[in-house]
Amino acid sequence: MPNEGSQIHKADTNSDNLIDMPELMAFIARWKANATEVSKPEVEEARAIWFGGGGY
Ligand SMILES: [Ca+2]
Numbered sequence: 001m002p003n004e005g006s007q008i009h010k011a012d013t014n015s016d017n018l019i020d021m022p023e024l025m026a027f028i029a030r031w032k033a034n035a036t037e038v039s040k041p042e043v044e045e046a047r048a049i050w051f052g053g054g055g056y
Pocket of ligand 1: 014015016017019020049
């Protein structure tokens with residue numbers, strides 16, 4: 001795997017080191033459903049990553 005040794009972002013549900021639109025939408029939904037499981041700063045971080053092309 002290309003991401004050996006790196007940490008997978010919580011929003012990156014398929015662990016491909018890229019946060020795409022469906023993953024961002026799903027992450028926001030998780031935050032809305034449970035703000036303790038996913039925090040607002042984590043959502044903002046994921047959105048910033050997605051906005052910058054998705055790679056992290
Ligand atoms: Ca992904």
